[in-house]
Amino acid sequence: MNQQQILDQLKQNGNTHIKFAFADIDGILRGKVIHLKKFEAGLSQGYGFCDVVFGWDSQDQGYDNTSFTGWHTGYPDKPCRIDLSTFRTIPWQNDMPFFLADFSGEGNENVPCPRTLLKKIAAECEAMGFHPEFAQEFEWFNFSETSRSLEQKKFTNIEPLTQGMYGYSILRPSQQNSYYYDLVNLLTQFDIPIEGLHTETGPGVYEAAIIHDHVLAAADKAALLKNSVKEIASMYGIMASFMAKWSEKLPGCSGHIHQSLWSADKATNLFYDEADELNMSELMKHYVAGQLYCLPHLIPMYAPTVNSYKRLVEGAWAPTTITWGVDNRTTSLRVLNHAPEYTRLETRIPGADSNPYLALAASLASGLYGIKHKLPLALPPVSGNGYTHKSNGNIPGNLYEAAMTMKNSAIAKELFGSAFTEHFTNTRIWEWRQFSQHVTDWELKRYFEII
Structure with a gap:
């Protein structure tokens, strides 16, 4: 399904929100539920996501020995991008629309995103x-x-x-x-x-x-x-x-x-x-x-x-x-x-x-x-x-x-x-x-x- 087909299906089904997630450095899924309007707007621009998700451990404790992000950078947002090819619905959550995301693309060259790394090796x-x-x-x-x-x-x-x-x-x-x-x-x-x-x-x-x-x-x-x-x-x-x-x-x-x-x-x-x-x-x-x-x-x-x-x-x-x-x-x-x-x-x-x-x-x-x-x-x-x-x-x-x-x-x-x-x-x-x-x-x- 292409972008327009997915948007049409979501609207026809009456979906007002979607869920997306990505894997942090430990493989733990981090994500959120967003409104369909925000989902549509972000398909071209990305979704700002605090880069602390790659600056803390599995217990949300910030690393003090990494340079990528931290108090010294102010924990800014990085553009997170949803991969439309991962579209599926969650059958045990009322068929909530779901997507996987990563931090690939321009502006994210140094983000230690595991999915982005695998995409590079696969290419x-x-x-x-x-x-x-x-x-x-x-x-x-x-x-x-x-x-x-x-x-x-x-x-x-x-x-x-x-x-x-x-x-x-x-x-x-x-x-x-x-x-x-x-x-x-x-x-x-x-x-x-x-x-x-x-x-x-x-x-x-x-x-x-x-x-x-x-x-x-x-x-x-x-x-x-x-x-x-x-x-x-x-x-x-x-x-x-x-x-x-x-x-x-x-x-x-x-x-x-x-x-x-x-x-x-x-x-x-x-x-x-x-x-x-x-x-x-x-x-x-x-x-x-x-x-x-x-x-x-x-x-x-x-x-x-x-x-x-x-x-x-x-x-x-x-x-x-x-x-x-x-x-x-x-x-x-x-x-x-x-x-x-x-x-x-x-x-x-x-x-x-x-x-x-x-x-x-x-x-x-x-x-x-x-x-x-x-x-x-x-x-x-x-x-x-x-x-x-x-x-x-x-x-x-x-x-x-x-x-x-x-x-x-x-x-x-x-x-x-x-x-x-x-x-x-x-x-x-x-x-x-x-x-x-x-x-x-x-x-x-x-x-x-x-x-």
């Missing part, structure tokens, strides 16, 4: 003659809690929606039948088509896979899925959490990325080669080699929180080494190669807490780096336990180490520019500082009496 890919096809899948835990109950309980004795370890259960979803099928049906109506939804191992945990799409549309759907699941869950008195690791006693929550490059007409999967022993084309081998080479420089874009690294431990269904393998779930990169239409790479480092725009941008940019430089896939595939293959390096053990590596990385600056790399890594260092200043329950229990 580079298409200029090379490739169509990038992506999908991100998520695991998350569901709890019989609300934000009020958690605050009253001080985040202790949190009650999962169901009990016990019961992966791929038919029984557990039937016990929450209305919620389970509302997830499938409402998300699909909201143009987030669900390929599969099932329980994972753990009390109250679900996993959803989204049908693959162009990389930008895939990131849009991933970002919307996380927010939409929370909204739908809240209608049932349920809280959905996409934390990477909410309990050290349970598996973490992943946000794996599936990706392939196709011909510009989308007719041929360029990753597949029937003549190759592993059915991998030279293009795919360069792509995998690029990801392996760039991984140490980009980890915070896959694992952006302090909590992310609690998931990346041995024996917890998450990788710890810079490795690849064919259909191997213990490596960082998993190649799936059983048929031309399904041959793809799965990047397994991202957790459910990742910002989809940044995680997909990191995957695509690093794969393209391997193609541009024709990097050979010299590292052999791992067959067996990838946790024991440490010769090519390990994933950093905490956010500070990963952020400092990326901050000082020439590779990161080449892929994403110095301004974005500086701003993003400083926000991760800020996140580490907030954690480091906090006294945890673990410290109290360990040191209060005995030390």
Whole structure:
């Protein structure tokens, strides 16, 4: 639909307001509801939005270590632009018209907007003659809690929606039948088509896979899925959490990325080669080699929180080494190669807490780096336990180490520019500082009496 068709439809439907949102540096959707007249006027001029949304953290605390915006700039407005191609209606909110937005275009050259960054990487890919096809899948835990109950309980004795370890259960979803099928049906109506939804191992945990799409549309759907699941869950008195690791006693929550490059007409999967022993084309081998080479420089874009690294431990269904393998779930990169239409790479480092725009941008940019430089896939595939293959390096053990590596990385600056790399890594260092200043329950229990 073009601009006029959308406006005509909104007016014919009697819509007086629309909702729009964009993702901040943490992947959290920020936005507002505006009148149809303001929506129409802003289509040509943009919508002024306070740039504090890229100058504060997930708790709305302003960064003191970034230069993009702050008290020193007065937190001015930046022109936010709605992408009309993202038009959909929200079925659980009386079909409210909804759009995604970003901070692309003139005047926004230095705005650290995640969606704008991914658009730039996608354009580079298409200029090379490739169509990038992506999908991100998520695991998350569901709890019989609300934000009020958690605050009253001080985040202790949190009650999962169901009990016990019961992966791929038919029984557990039937016990929450209305919620389970509302997830499938409402998300699909909201143009987030669900390929599969099932329980994972753990009390109250679900996993959803989204049908693959162009990389930008895939990131849009991933970002919307996380927010939409929370909204739908809240209608049932349920809280959905996409934390990477909410309990050290349970598996973490992943946000794996599936990706392939196709011909510009989308007719041929360029990753597949029937003549190759592993059915991998030279293009795919360069792509995998690029990801392996760039991984140490980009980890915070896959694992952006302090909590992310609690998931990346041995024996917890998450990788710890810079490795690849064919259909191997213990490596960082998993190649799936059983048929031309399904041959793809799965990047397994991202957790459910990742910002989809940044995680997909990191995957695509690093794969393209391997193609541009024709990097050979010299590292052999791992067959067996990838946790024991440490010769090519390990994933950093905490956010500070990963952020400092990326901050000082020439590779990161080449892929994403110095301004974005500086701003993003400083926000991760800020996140580490907030954690480091906090006294945890673990410290109290360990040191209060005995030390």
